[in-house]
Amino acid sequence: MTGVTLSNVIKRYGETQVIHGIDLQIEDSEFCVFVGPSGCGKSTLLRMVAGLEETTEGQINIGPRDVTRLDPSDRGVAMVFQTYALYPHMSVAENMGFGLKMNGHPKAEIDQKVAAASKVLKLDDYLKRKPKALSGGQRQRVAIGRAIVRGPEVFLFDEPLSNLDAELRVEMRVEIARLHQEIGATMIYVTHDQVEAMTLADKIVVLRAGRIEQVGAPMDLYRNPDNRFVAGFIGSPAMNFLDGQITAGDVEVPGLKETVKLPVTIPSPGTQVQIGLRPEHLVMTKGDTHRVELTEALGGVSYAYLVTPTGEKIIVEERGDERSKIGDMVGLSFETDRAMLFDTQTEARIR
Amino acid sequence: MFPTPIEKTSRSWQFTYQSLLPLALIMWLLPLIAVAIFSIKPAADFATGNYWGAPTSFEGLTNYMAVFTQSDMPRYLMNSFLITVPTVLGCIILSSMTGFALGVYRFKSNLLIFFMFVAGNFVPFQILMIPVRDLTLQMGLYDTKMGLVLFHIAFQTGFCTLFMRNFIRALPFELIEAARVEGIAEWRIYWFVVLPLMKPALAAMAVLVFTFIWNDYFWAVVLTQGPEAQPVTAGITSFNAQFGVAYHMLSAGSIVAALPPVAMFFLMQKHFIAGLTLGAVK
Numbered sequence: 291m292t293g294v295t296l297s298n299v300i301k302r303y304g305e306t307q308v309i310h311g312i313d314l315q316i317e318d319s320e321f322c323v324f325v326g327p328s329g330c331g332k333s334t335l336l337r338m339v340a341g342l343e344e345t346t347e348g349q350i351n352i353g354p355r356d357v358t359r360l361d362p363s364d365r366g367v368a369m370v371f372q373t374y375a376l377y378p379h380m381s382v383a384e385n386m387g388f389g390l391k392m393n394g395h396p397k398a399e400i401d402q403k404v405a406a407a408s409k410v411l412k413l414d415d416y417l418k419r420k421p422k423a424l425s426g427g428q429r430q431r432v433a434i435g436r437a438i439v440r441g442p443e444v445f446l447f448d449e450p451l452s453n454l455d456a457e458l459r460v461e462m463r464v465e466i467a468r469l470h471q472e473i474g475a476t477m478i479y480v481t482h483d484q485v486e487a488m489t490l491a492d493k494i495v496v497l498r499a500g501r502i503e504q505v506g507a508p509m510d511l512y513r514n515p516d517n518r519f520v521a522g523f524i525g526s527p528a529m530n531f532l533d534g535q536i537t538a539g540d541v542e543v544p545g546l547k548e549t550v551k552l553p554v555t556i557p558s559p560g561t562q563v564q565i566g567l568r569p570e571h572l573v574m575t576k577g578d579t580h581r582v583e584l585t586e587a588l589g590g591v592s593y594a595y596l597v598t599p600t601g602e603k604i605i606v607e608e609r610g611d612e613r614s615k616i617g618d619m620v621g622l623s624f625e626t627d628r629a630m631l632f633d634t635q636t637e638a639r640i641r
Numbered sequence: 642m643f644p645t646p647i648e649k650t651s652r653s654w655q656f657t658y659q660s661l662l663p664l665a666l667i668m669w670l671l672p673l674i675a676v677a678i679f680s681i682k683p684a685a686d687f688a689t690g691n692y693w694g695a696p697t698s699f700e701g702l703t704n705y706m707a708v709f710t711q712s713d714m715p716r717y718l719m720n721s722f723l724i725t726v727p728t729v730l731g732c733i734i735l736s737s738m739t740g741f742a743l744g745v746y747r748f749k750s751n752l753l754i755f756f757m758f759v760a761g762n763f764v765p766f767q768i769l770m771i772p773v774r775d776l777t778l779q780m781g782l783y784d785t786k787m788g789l790v791l792f793h794i795a796f797q798t799g800f801c802t803l804f805m806r807n808f809i810r811a812l813p814f815e816l817i818e819a820a821r822v823e824g825i826a827e828w829r830i831y832w833f834v835v836l837p838l839m840k841p842a843l844a845a846m847a848v849l850v851f852t853f854i855w856n857d858y859f860w861a862v863v864l865t866q867g868p869e870a871q872p873v874t875a876g877i878t879s880f881n882a883q884f885g886v887a888y889h890m891l892s893a894g895s896i897v898a899a900l901p902p903v904a905m906f907f908l909m910q911k912h913f914i915a916g917l918t919l920g921a922v923k
Contacts (some may be wrong), residue, residue, distance in 0.1 A: 302761030342818050363824025375815035379837040392833070440823065 292353030292366075292443045293318045297453055299348035301334055301500075308334055309500045312349065316493070324480045325487040325523070326497035327419070332480045333448055335497070339478060340369050340446050354445055365444075368437035372449040374429045376421040376436075383408070383417040386435045400439075401566065407435040409464075410472065412435065427458040432462060434469070447479040451486065463489060484524055496520050505563065518637040521566050521630060526532050527564045527593060530604045533634070536561045542636060545598035547579045554631050554640055562634040569607040571628040574614060577621020580604065582614045594618070660847060679892035680704055687888045704893040713868040714894050715863055717876030720897070724789050724872050725854045732801045732850050733792040733843055739798070740805025741831050755806060761799035777864055788872045792860060797850050808842040809835060844909045852902045873898040 294316040301309035309331050316322045324332035339342040339350060341362035350358045357365045358624045376385050386407060387400040406416050411431040421429055430450055437445055447466070451459045467490055470477055481487055487494050496503040496511065496519070503512060504520045515521035521529050532545035536559050540549045543565055550565065557563075574594065583603075584595040592608040606622070614620060631640040647658055667674070681701035682691075691697065710712045741753050773792060774783070782788030812835065820830045836843075861875035868876060877898060880891040 340820070340822055361824075362818075362822045367822065369819065369820060369822045371811060371815045373815050375819040376811060377816065377834055387818075388827060388833075392823070392825045392829050436819075436823075632839075 293320065294322075294478065295349075296335075296339075296353040297334070297351075299350060300342065300346050301331070301338060302346045304362045307500070309338070312500075312502055314495060314502065314505065316476060319474045319476055321467075321477045321479065321490055322495060323487040323490045323491035323493070324495050324497055325482065325484055326503075327523075328482055329499075330497045331500040332482075332497050334500075336369075336446055336478060336480045338368055338400050339365075339444070341365050342369075366442050367444045367446055368442035369402055369446040369448065370430075370433045370437050370450045374421075374433040374453075376429060376432055377431050378421050379416050381420055382413060382424070382432050382435075384420065384434055385432055386439050389436065389440055403439045403441075404435075407438040410469070411435050411500040420487075423594065425458075426454050427462055430454065430462060431465070434466070437468075438473070443476065445473075445475055445477040449480055449482070451481070455632070459486075464632075465631050466490060485526055488524065492522070494628065496523060511618055515630070516639055518564060518566070518632040518639075521632070525568055527569050527605045527607075529568050530572070531564045531566050531632070532598065532602055532604070533600070534563050536563060541565060545600045545602045545604070547599055550626060550629065551630055552629055557633070557640060564578065564632045564634050566630040566632060567604075567624055568628070569605045570604040571624050572604070573577045573623050574606055574608065575621040578619040579621050580619070582620060584616060584617055585614060587613065596600065596622075635638065667668075676892045676895055680896055681890050682889050683891075684887065684889055700889065701893075704889050708890060708893045708897055712890065712894070713876060713879060714873070715899065716868045717871060717873040718898070720786060720868075720870060720875070720876070721855060721872035723786050724793070725851055727790045728793040728797065728854045729847050729850050731790070732797045733846060735794065735798050736805045736846070737836065737839060737843065738802030738831070740801045740803040741835055742803065742811050744809030744812075745814075745835075755802075755857070758802045759800045759808075761796075762803070766796065770859075773860075774863055784865050784870050785820070786865075789860060789864055789870070789872070792864065793854050797853065799848055801850065804846055805839070805842060807846070808839060813839055842910075848902075848906055848909045851905050855902050856877070 294314075296312050296314040299309060299312045300307065307341060312335065324335060326332050334343055336487065338345050341357070341360060341364075345358050348358070351354060352365055352367070353514065362369075377388060380388060383404050385526065386404045390400045391397075404417070408417055411434060413428070413431055413435060416424060416428060416432075424432065429500045430453075431446070448468070451462050453463060463486060466479075470490075479486075479490060491508050494508055494511055495505050498519055504516045506514075508524075511520060511524045515524060518531065532543050533542045534543040534545075534550075536542075536557055537549065538559055539556050540551050541556070541563060546565075552565075580596040580598055582594050583597050585608075586593045586595075590609070592613045594606045594608055594614050596604045596606060598604060604622070608614065632638065633640055647655060650658075678696070680697055682696040682702065683698050683700040683703075686692075686694075686697055739758070743751055743758075756814075757771050766810070777783045777788045777792070780788070780908065782791065816834055817830055825833075855872075856874060858874045861872050865871045865875065868879075873894075876892050880887045880894060
């Protein structure tokens with residue numbers, strides 16, 4: 291088993307550069323998730339690791355081997371596609387064993403590996419079926435099985451759960467996590483769903499426009515984002531941002547109708563900033579500064595959508611028996627060390 | 642619903658429809674019906690001018706037997722098969738490969754080559770009559786089945802490539818990528834992944850080309866002469882030879898000649914299964 295190293299990896303399509311020099315170290319048997327909005331280059335980056343896209347510049351290493359110019363088949367990777375990409379004319383067992391069969395492995399060995407994989411993925415009852423007779427979740431399991439039988443050093447997942455319905459997605463998420471525990475191989479997983487990223491990853495790589503915004507463990511990114519983009523991307527519902535201005539060592543936030551003292555290095559007065567507050571760190575109090583526009587009761591928690599006096603929108607998480615109603619006027623309070631400050635111009639975190 | 646089902650329209654319209662439809666149908670099929678009836682008439686009926694009346698005696702069996710025993714028809718039919726089948730095979734083999742190359746690989750002149758295949762279809766083949774005849778003469782292929790086969794393959798492959806390439810383009814490309822990541826050689830991807838999925842296209846293509854080639858008259862006349870190499874479409878004219886036109890034989894021969902394409906269509910029908918790729922993706 292081996293890790294993956296990207297050094298200054300660049301991808302250009304003609305004149306257009308889409309990946310701008312990525313450096314990344316993925317450890318052995320780590321579960322690494324590339325996350326970012328659509329078009330950020332996460333799938334491209336994964337396909338470059340797979341060898342399906344050519345790397346324009348830079349170097350990709352799998353373990354000690356430089357694989358930058360190798361064919362996909364020589365890289366020791368297996369890939370699971372968003373669309374499953376099962377061979378429709380072959381049964382489940384044939385689908386899983388096809389790669390081995392084509393590369394001249396003996397039949398007994400193939401059968402044994404397929405049986406082992408189908409046991410792990412609970413596909414034993416379906417081995418004789420064609421893909422069209424399977425449900426979406428089963429198809430995705432076959433696609434994963436096809437990757438497992440080859441015993442690759444690195445598993446690559448390209449948004450594998452995007453085509454499943456919400457319930458199956460949760461189920462398969464757990465399944466993939468379990469699989470990672472069992473197999474212990476290095477896995478790279480691409481998704482635009484931050485919940486998948488948070489729940490599965492050992493390490494999250496947040497990408498935007500072909501650049502890495504931040505790399506870290508899920509909770510580190512959640513607690514300690516480097517910039518406004520990461521802060522807004524990680525966490526659900528997203529962090530609230532309110533415009534503010536620095537006044538003599540304090541932050542004046544019109545949206546809260548108050549001036550906040552934050553335990554950070556306050557920049558020079560007059561700087562435009564944004565204060566970031568997570569919905570779960572806000573508490574509603576008696577007051578008349580904010581109006582409740584809408585509430586979503588999910589059972590254990592509710593999300594109240596508030597409008598500030600300045601017309602900005604804030605989401606507040608509510609627990610307990612007392613919940614707000616539409617049209618209520620409320621105040622807000624929070625612990626100042628939970629609030630984060632970002633420079634409006636550079637979007638960087640002010641610590 | 643549109644159009645309104647006929648059962649739901651007014652009584653008078655239903656009546657009009659039900660009487661006009663068979664009429665139109667008969668008018669349309671009249672030439673075929675005439676040929677069918679001619680083919681069971683005795684030769685004497687044509688001598689006495691009984692073209693459109695009922696046959697004076699039923700000679701179907703005799704006529705059809707005569708087609709096979711007293712004429713060169715079996716020879717011509719054989720020629721037709723020996724020309725059509727290799728052409729269909731050649732076209733399908735070549736065009737599935739060119740289609741794969743043009744549909745799967747990205748290379749500089751891909752589009753240019755593809756457009757050349759397409760453009761070839763727009764050249765009216767009649768203007769090539771003399772050069773092609775000269776060419777076959779020089780190559781010593783004039784009046785041979787081989788000459789016709791080679792020529793037909795060359796001409797049909799353009800259209801088939803267009804068809805195949807577009808079909809392969811419509812296949813999910815992830816299938817090919819998945820196979821590549823699994824380390825499957827390109828020719829094996831073609832053979833074991835793409836070709837099985839192209840079965841409906843291959844079947845449709847085969848029927849189409851079979852019909853084209855079987856029914857070809859123009860090139861059969863230009864490039865061949867006599868029972869040595871001529872296919873049935875050209876050979877059938879030997880019935881209007883020096884002793885006048887043997888209408889009954891001509892008709893019986895025509896019907897025999899028309900059967901293979903029809904049979905081909907019904908045989909291949911079960912292969913036209915749409916949605917064979919169902920279950921590949923999503």
